[in-house]
Amino acid sequence: MQEARSEKRSQYSYPLVLCYHAVIDGRPPLDDFCFLPRSNFRAQIRFLSLIGARVLSVEEAVRRTRDGTLPPRSVVVTFDDGFKNNIDVALPVLTKAGMPATIYVNTAFTDTAKSTWASRLTFALSNTEKSSLSFHGEEFDLSSPAARVETKKTLSAFIKENMAGEPWTALDEIEASLDVEVDPDFPSDSIFRMLGADQIREASDAGHVSFAAHTRRHPIVSALDDDALLEEIDGSIKDIERITGRPTASFAFPNGRQEDFDDRSLTLLADRGIDIALTTSAPNRFSTEDPVQVGRFVVGSRLPLAGFASRVLHAFWKLR
Ligand SMILES: [Zn+2]
Numbered sequence: 001m002q003e004a005r006s007e008k009r010s011q012y013s014y015p016l017v018l019c020y021h022a023v024i025d026g027r028p029p030l031d032d033f034c035f036l037p038r039s040n041f042r043a044q045i046r047f048l049s050l051i052g053a054r055v056l057s058v059e060e061a062v063r064r065t066r067d068g069t070l071p072p073r074s075v076v077v078t079f080d081d082g083f084k085n086n087i088d089v090a091l092p093v094l095t096k097a098g099m100p101a102t103i104y105v106n107t108a109f110t111d112t113a114k115s116t117w118a119s120r121l122t123f124a125l126s127n128t129e130k131s132s133l134s135f136h137g138e139e140f141d142l143s144s145p146a147a148r149v150e151t152k153k154t155l156s157a158f159i160k161e162n163m164a165g166e167p168w169t170a171l172d173e174i175e176a177s178l179d180v181e182v183d184p185d186f187p188s189d190s191i192f193r194m195l196g197a198d199q200i201r202e203a204s205d206a207g208h209v210s211f212a213a214h215t216r217r218h219p220i221v222s223a224l225d226d227d228a229l230l231e232e233i234d235g236s237i238k239d240i241e242r243i244t245g246r247p248t249a250s251f252a253f254p255n256g257r258q259e260d261f262d263d264r265s266l267t268l269l270a271d272r273g274i275d276i277a278l279t280t281s282a283p284n285r286f287s288t289e290d291p292v293q294v295g296r297f298v299v300g301s302r303l304p305l306a307g308f309a310s311r312v313l314h315a316f317w318k319l320r
Pocket of ligand 1: 081
């Protein structure tokens with residue numbers, strides 16, 4: 001009762017929604033924004049506990065935002081893409097802290113040993129013996145680890161800009177030019193390995209974490225024609241609901257900037273009963289459309305704990 005009353009008096013009106021990708025032991029083969037070391041993740045979760053953050057599921061956070069009962073310092077934890085390490089490495093940390101999370105899965109990879117085009121790019125660039133790459137009339141330097149990281153950033157931006165609807169075709173080309181395996185299988189202990197259906201079902205049944213869709217193969221959906229849009233969005237929602245046996249209420253857009261989705265995808269989500277669309281726009285006040293668009297703070301692997309702490313505290317102040 002006491003708690004209910006103090007929650008009613010909350011001065012904070014919006015949750016801070018965090019977006020993670022992979023959480024791994026050690027370091028990735030090439031420096032990568034999306035691969036956060038376990039020790040950093042554990043320190044961030046401990047910080048949230050210490051400051052009394054209330055970690056809610058995305059559905060509860062949105063519902064309580066709408067009815068004005070959101071507790072102070074509300075946080076939502078999300079993971080994009082569906083890496084196997086979300087369950088193997090991150091989940092034990094969250095379970096120990098009693099925090100729920102939602103994992104947004106690229107469902108084309110469940111029950112395969114394949115991975116996203118971004119993982120394939122990192123893997124190919126770190127494994128090739130070549131010292132340069134020719135791609136679309138440009139030469140890219142691969143002569144040092146730093147040069148490979150730079151090349152990865154440039155190629156990734158080029159692919160998102162020019163081949164956003166089917167980025168995996170660019171990877172077939174790049175892997176072949178680099179003399180590495182095209183569309184390789186990743187072993188089950190690889191940091192690039194994605195979640196299997198059994199693992200998703202088991203974790204969903206255990207109730208510590210929930211699952212929702214993030215398209216099937218991670219294209220930028222604004223670049224898709226209507227048929228491909230249906231296949232990627234509707235297909236992935238159906239995949240998740242079939243695997244978990246539960247309806248889903250939210251969806252996360254790949255890449256997630258405002259230009260990465262459009263009215264067609266919002267209408268499709270609304271038609272499927274999805275009323276929460278997660279983006280990577282800055283954490284902000286919710287949109288008034290249906291589905292509600294929820295911005296997120298994307299937590300990068302290079303952010304030190306002090307930076308994480310100040311971003312969180314700043315957001316608590318800003319999201320009042
Ligand atoms: Zn993603």
